[in-house]
Amino acid sequence: MDSVSQIALGSAVGMAVMGRRTALWKAALWGAVAGTLPDLDALVDFGDPVRNMTYHRGESHALFYLTLASPLLAWIVTRVHGEAALFKRWWLAIWLVLITHPLLDTMTVYGTQLALPFSNHPFGVGSIFIIDPLYTLPLLVGVGVALASRRTDRLRWNTAGLVLSTAYLGWSVVAQQQAMAVARESLARQGVEAQQVMATPTAFNTLLWRILVITPDAHLEGFHSLLDDGRDVTFDRFDRGTALYEQLRGHWPVDRIAWFSKGYFKMHERDDDVLMSDLRMGQEPYYVFTFRMAQRHSDPVPLERPEQVGTRPDLERGLPWLWRRIWGEPLPPPR
Structure with a gap:
């Protein structure tokens, strides 16, 4: 998905996991940072355009490597903010932000090599376009209102954004299967x-x-x-x-x-x-x-x-x- 969607998702997941245990802006900020990190491989020149295309969403999007990186990133966050007592919670938040990035990418058709180093198969459901406002807007609104509001129940907006965006992904799979069914019927009729x-x-x-x-x-x-x-x-x-x-x-x-x-x-x-x-x-x-x-x-x-x-x-x-x-x-x- 596009960078705005990944930043919004990272912030939303970070806020949902950390809740009121820390300042919401911290959870949103580090969620955005961790949600961006896997795509930094786009800045690497692997030698030629074919390699650049097919090595993107490789090791930096692999669930195994992201899991290994999550405790180190959580330790950095807790050191920066002096929140060593919250290390386990930050670890969970950073881990979830990191792995939801490639899982969201997998919903596009491009190809995400989730299983490295065990398999280099490029997974791609292909049920959502790389930019889809109906996925991203609920996340942005939920995060924005939660950060701007002073109400005690402001995290409900963030939760609602996550629920709506996830439901939209589910809808995309249903819609894709409907389109596939129509396509197969047409092909069969046309021989x-x-x-x-x-x-x-x-x-x-x-x-x-x-x-x-x-x-x-x-x-x-x-x-x-x-x-x-x-x-x-x-x-x-x-x-x-x-x-x-x-x-x-x-x-x-x-x-x-x-x-x-x-x-x-x-x-x-x-x-x-x-x-x-x-x-x-x-x-x-x-x-x-x-x-x-x-x-x-x-x-x-x-x-x-x-x-x-x-x-x-x-x-x-x-x-x-x-x-x-x-x-x-x-x-x-x-x-």
Whole structure:
């Protein structure tokens, strides 16, 4: 999730655990700090764009390592504030703040390597977009009111924010399963041989879902709003570049993206370049995580250091379409 959401969640969890045992501002501050720490790996250059993408949310998001770090951070907090008697409570608070960060990230589609060092599997539920105001606003309001109010029951606002935001995550999973059910019904009616099917929310909401389908030689993209009148999904078909993939298979960056994307990728040529895109984040033809993997001569020549050449959608066209499509208008996506 985005940094604001993680800061808000960290503050809310810190305040909920510490309660009135310490000043609320201390719990909120250290919760925000600990809630930010795992994402500092984004500042590390691992050597090239593919490594930077696929090593992000790695060790710094692993539950095992975060658990090991929590007592040290709790000791620092108690030393700073002279609250040694509250060490165990601070330890619990810091630990919960640290581990809820990657658990929240796991709800997005990106891929969070929770189980390192035992497994490097990139977990991703994919039921919530990386920025969703309906998740973040209850946390911000709950924390803000609890800090600003002088009432004795002010922590109830923080608790309410946590409950509402967590309930929204639960709703996102229910909505995702509904979208998946509609997608599978449509594919079955259309006789599509689907190898993999995924439903991810479009930007800032959990009503309009992007359906991504992998077939033996192509990928399909369709959209379904929970407010649509019918249960039919119109799919557009796109070539996946399977021949290009076979030619470049064995090149580490190509294999790495194929693994990290869990097979949701495409390869294509642009001018003399061979590009590879992670299909999970974006929509046709705009993908942030697109990499220049090779140059075309008689055969593709792999690049030693891939380059990120991703593109973002045109917001002037995309946002009006998004708003109208959420409400069930059967509009084709902007291409």
